[in-house]
Amino acid sequence: MKMGTNYLAILGVTTVTTVMSCTTAKKEYMSYELYPVRTGNLIEMEYTPEATKFILWSPTADEVRLMLYEAGEGGHAYETVKMQPGEEGTWSAVVNKDLIGKFYTFNVKIDDKWKGDTPGINARAVGVNGRRAAIIDWQSTNPDGWESDIRPPLKSAADMIIYEMHYRDFSVDSTSGVKHKGKYLALTEHGTMNSDKLLTGIDHLIELGVTHVHLLPSFDYASVDETKLNENSYNWGYDPQNYNVPDGSYATDPYQPATRVKEFKQMVQALHKAGIRVIMDVVYNHTFNTDESNFERTVPGYFYRQKEDKSLANGSGCGNETASERPMMRKFMVESVLYWIKEYHVDGFRFDLMGIHDIETMNEIRKAVNMIDPTICIYGEGWAAEAPQYPADSLAMKGNIAQIPEVAVFSDELRDGLCGPVGDKHKGAFLAGIPGEEMSVKFGIAGAIEHPQVHCDSVNYTKKPWAKQPVQMISYVSCHDGLCLVDRLKASMPSITPEQLIRLDKLAQTVVFTSQGIPFIYAGEEIMRDKQGIDNSYKSPDAVNAIDWRRKTTNGDVFIYYKRLIDLRKSHPAFRMGDAALVRKHLEFLPVEGSNLIAFRLKDHANGDPWEEIIVAFNSRPTPAKLAVPLGKYTVVCKDGVIDTRGLGIQNGPEVIIPGQSALILYK
Structure with a gap:
């Protein structure tokens, strides 16, 4: 998230879900829990050359119409089709002609008011900026050899080494040697180098030895205008618009709906061939806007939690929070995760502000994923930005993670025990030579499990171990959110010398990689990137966010240290026992x-x-x-x-x- 918050501020809050009666001329439901649930899958468009069937779940609608367009933006609908009400709150229509290459939207009428065009909640291909869904030839989106693409082997979650990156950060700088700068295809290019012939791009990842690449949000998000990419627009992407479509800003042509689909697959395929798994950062906890969102324009109120005064709950700090506990939102999340696995061969998911979601939903997701491949990883932020409008003991908070087996969370105990409190960048901790945080670091070294020598009354943010197994803890010192490691050390130690900076940088990551949790590093840390002291760079320009690959030359010693540290962990199972009893x-x-x-x-x-x-x-x-x-x-x-x-x-x-x-x- 672009607004980091410690979960302790909200962990003790107990609330109840407030439901709002929804009365329409078509249906009357006294609470959201009484809305009908659509059985089967949530596909909204089924194409054949002879006919295309459209179906939309909108149980409170008076009318629903389907609009067909020639293009992904501009112009008017060339045909409007009235949809017919059906079972389980659905509306359907069949168009008996070949619609390949066409675009469509839905419009729902409630209480004599048309809500506005939407591509639906489950669009899987869209035009530029994602406002219209697209009908494409899906076979054309599969790269050569896609049918034989397999995820690299993984014996245990303890063997994971995660590298978090943003497409633009990683490849956009002129020093990267990458042709497709800031694009999905940047991660398919081999042989890229900086000016000193040192490897960059995917070859750099192979050389470093990471097992997983964690990609910042890759679904279609709203905060970058895909028609103005030459204006150097930048965002991390935590602004969901269409959850089941790759974002067009990372494609070579955002106007062609099939291009982003194929290029995302090419990227996954290339990383798999390199022995690297792919993790998607998913943001089901909120949407970019509310009134104009696909959810609200389809079934008003249902997908979001409300406070007692009927205003929107805001656990995300971004204006709304989704209601994962409601059956259709839960179903949507489960199906979305499975879709990215099946269609795009994604190998893992990082849940943004996972503490907003309820425990039952996260367990349902884990159960569904296990049926495909239990080695697919799931982890997330075990906190929220504000108190969610749901009972705290039923949320996927860090303190409740023992109730969600095989799901991991980040350890802010270890991070802040090493670096200092995230809310005060000028205050250091263990790395700055300030006493008092040793037990917090030990807590992280043991993997947040119960250990006879870890006394939680001296740990910074928790008074009891929260992990059942060490692989439920993500070990890290920095990520995209907050200051990167170099900037954090400089902020907390203003008089630090260049030599001390290198020594403490290495020391920090040695703790991470010899801990029993799952190690996680932020892209560029291995060559000592900085972001000019900016701790919330979600919309800062490339001048701040881009990795300067000349640093691999000037900080070659640090890169070698990281590489050998990773190799040390891989070579010695003592550092990755993966079992609490063994630890x-x-x-x-x-x-x-x-x-x-x-x-x-x-x-x-x-x-x-x-x-x-x-x-x-x-x-x-x-x-x-x-x-x-x-x-x-x-x-x-x-x-x-x-x-x-x-x-x-x-x-x-x-x-x-x-x-x-x-x-x-x-x-x-």
């Missing part, structure tokens, strides 16, 4: 003297690791620290900002030295 058995925090020093060992060939015992220590002090360790001969693999699994020397117990502002990893 409690094998992860032991070591006693330390003083503050700003954390150490733990992974003992007894943890999770079948070839290394008998691994010692990991984090020292955020500017000076070296001493650490007592069990007797033995240890091989050093990480020290002073350098990682080499072949060995960096030998240290013997019972005491080792950890250089200042760095991590030490050794094994025997």
